[in-house]
Amino acid sequence: MGRVYNFSAGPAVLPEEVLQEAADEMLDYQGSGMSVMEMSHRSKVYDAIIKEAEADLRELMNIPDNYKVLFLQGGASQQFAMIPMNLMKNKKADYIVTGQWAKKAAKEAELYGEVNVVASSADKTFSYIPDCSDLPIDDDADYVYICENNTIYGTKFHTLPNTKGKTLVADISSCFLSEPVDVTKYGMLYGGVQKNVGPAGVVIAIIREDLITDDVLPGTPTMLRYKIHADADSLYNTPPCYGIYICGKVFKWLKKMGGLEEMQRRNVEKAKILYDYLDSSKLFHGTVEPSSRSLMNVPFVTGDKELDAKFVKEAEAAGFVNLKGHRTVGGMRASIYNAMPKEGVEALVAFMKKFEEENLK
Numbered sequence: 001m002g003r004v005y006n007f008s009a010g011p012a013v014l015p016e017e018v019l020q021e022a023a024d025e026m027l028d029y030q031g032s033g034m035s036v037m038e039m040s041h042r043s044k045v046y047d048a049i050i051k052e053a054e055a056d057l058r059e060l061m062n063i064p065d066n067y068k069v070l071f072l073q074g075g076a077s078q079q080f081a082m083i084p085m086n087l088m089k090n091k092k093a094d095y096i097v098t099g100q101w102a103k104k105a106a107k108e109a110e111l112y113g114e115v116n117v118v119a120s121s122a123d124k125t126f127s128y129i130p131d132c133s134d135l136p137i138d139d140d141a142d143y144v145y146i147c148e149n150n151t152i153y154g155t156k157f158h159t160l161p162n163t164k165g166k167t168l169v170a171d172i173s174s175c176f177l178s179e180p181v182d183v184t185k186y187g188m189l190y191g192g193v194q195k196n197v198g199p200a201g202v203v204i205a206i207i208r209e210d211l212i213t214d215d216v217l218p219g220t221p222t223m224l225r226y227k228i229h230a231d232a233d234s235l236y237n238t239p240p241c242y243g244i245y246i247c248g249k250v251f252k253w254l255k256k257m258g259g260l261e262e263m264q265r266r267n268v269e270k271a272k273i274l275y276d277y278l279d280s281s282k283l284f285h286g287t288v289e290p291s292s293r294s295l296m297n298v299p300f301v302t303g304d305k306e307l308d309a310k311f312v313k314e315a316e317a318a319g320f321v322n323l324k325g326h327r328t329v330g331g332m333r334a335s336i337y338n339a340m341p342k343e344g345v346e347a348l349v350a351f352m353k354k355f356e357e358e359n360l361k
């Protein structure tokens with residue numbers, strides 16, 4: 001059996017150890033005589049799985065007691081609506097638009113209230129993070145919204161915006177658990193887990209308790225109220241049981257690896273290998289302003305569409321898959337999430353060097 005080096009932006013590579021463990025437990029989970037896929041979400045066995053997953057996540061991210069952890073469904077995209085429905089008390093919010101996902105979130109919020117785009121990097125194809133130290137934050141804004149790591153464009157907020165005391169809401173889908181985080185700086189953080197944590201189908205939302213109330217916009221469906229899920233410990237209805245179980249295994253893997261400090265050390269080391277090469281290459285170059293670079297998603301181009309396509313094709317044949325850039329950007333993108341080993345990045349750079357030698361005119 002051959003495993004490839006998978007640079008997909010999501011769903012993405014998972015730790016091989018986790019997949020192997022899940023395979024071993026597939027037919028009989030710890031003497032229960034059944035798969036986790038087959039058991040009641042109200043059973044004692046499953047209750048232990050979801051409780052342990054939450055406890056491990058709290059430990060990894062150092063989540064304070066006054067924050068709830070919710071395991072939800074509907075993808076990160078459903079949060080684009082749930083956030084305004086639950087948090088827009090004054091029907092006003094400020095959005096910082098640094099890419100497609102933030103843009104979509106802002107557009108969705110417009111269905112529910114007044115949205116002010118207080119900063120944007122659309123002028124340079126989202127290739128940088130704007131200065132957010134002194135933004136025209138609205139006095140009545142219910143929250144300030146960011147997408148912290150821009151999966152498509154490969155940028156990351158290395159400094160959080162100055163929200164002037166307003167609640168910060170962040171989509172952390174593609175930087176989830178990639179480095180330590182100070183949860184107290186946010187009112188809410190959330191992410192679809194299929195980028196850096198687990199299988200598609202699970203969204204994790206971490207929300208400060210005072211933001212979780214019954215005071216939601218009129219007509220908000222029961223299933224889209226944070227309070228309903230918080231009061232039921234994410235078991236209001238059937239949760240994405242199997243996905244949560246895999247996330248729990250990834251949390252244990254991260255703890256075993258040394259937690260988020262160690263993950264950050266590894267991610268910095270891995271990204272440096274790729275960025276250093278891109279900075280020295282005469283054929284390839286990165287598309288992002290260096291001070292805004294993401295540790296997780298690395299877009300690059302040759303400047304020649306045909307050569308880009310040739311590279312993607314030859315890379316795939318050599319076992320480096322999913323390197324094609326997002327359809328809106330073109331070129332290439334290597335997503336080098338937690339589960340991508342350093343050897344994978346080193347092998348990719350060796351392959352790129354060889355390609356450069358063969359194709360540089």
Ligand SMILES: *Cc1c(COP(=O)(O)O)cnc(C)c1O
Nearest residue numbers: 075076077101151171173174192
């Ligand atoms: C992938 C992604 C989304 C969309 O996720 P879905 O689960 O497909 O809705 C939103 N935000 C970011 C940052 C993403 O990377």
